[in-house]
Amino acid sequence: xxxxxxxxxxxxxxxxxxxxxxxxxxxxxxxxxxxxxxxxxxxxxxxxxxxxxxxxxxxxxxxxxxxxxxxxxxxxxxxxxxxxxxxxxxxxxxxxxxxxxxxxxxxxxxxxxxxxxxxxxxxxxxxxxxxxxxxxxx
Numbered sequence: 001x002x003x004x005x006x007x008x009x010x011x012x013x014x015x016x017x018x019x020x021x022x023x024x025x026x027x028x029x030x031x032x033x034x035x036x037x038x039x040x041x042x043x044x045x046x047x048x049x050x051x052x053x054x055x056x057x058x059x060x061x062x063x064x065x066x067x068x069x070x071x072x073x074x075x076x077x078x079x080x081x082x083x084x085x086x087x088x089x090x091x092x093x094x095x096x097x098x099x100x101x102x103x104x105x106x107x108x109x110x111x112x113x114x115x116x117x118x119x120x121x122x123x124x125x126x127x128x129x130x131x132x133x134x135x136x137x138x
Contacts (some may be wrong), residue, residue, distance in 0.1 A: 041090050047118075048086050055079045058129075065132050075132060078125035085121040089114040 021029055041048045058079040066072035092114040096107045 037087070041087055045086070045090050048083070048090065051079070051082050051086055055083065065129075065136050067135070071132065075128060078128040082118070082121045082125055085117050089118050 042052060055076070058076050062072040062075040066075055093111055096110050099107065
């Protein structure tokens with residue numbers, strides 16, 4: 001940490017509570033934190049668990065529904081997109097709740113906006129799957 005009498009602000013690296021790792025160690029710790037984030041979200045967020053079940057269904061159905069490998073990957077990726085956006089939504093909600101649980105208009109807007117992002121990603125996945133199903137049946 002820099003001398004408080006020096007008016008330059010500390011860098012993010014200096015403020016980090018975690019020791020600075022480099023190379024393969026950094027990658028291993030990053031993967032560990034990522035896995036921890038997935039696990040904690042799955043434990044605490046029902047919507048995320050439902051979307052994981054949706055991913056499992058997608059993995060089982062995509063090979064049958066898809067016309068080729070690229071198509072199967074696109075089908076599964078559309079569901080993974082929902083999971084990614086749900087993780088961001090959950091992180092925003094947790095950060096907003098960390099600031100304060102009392103009602104605040106800006107907090108409400110942040111939560112509504114992140115929820116809208118989940119809705120849009122779900123809509124995209126729905127369109128991809130519906131069009132694929134129509135092509136398969138038609």
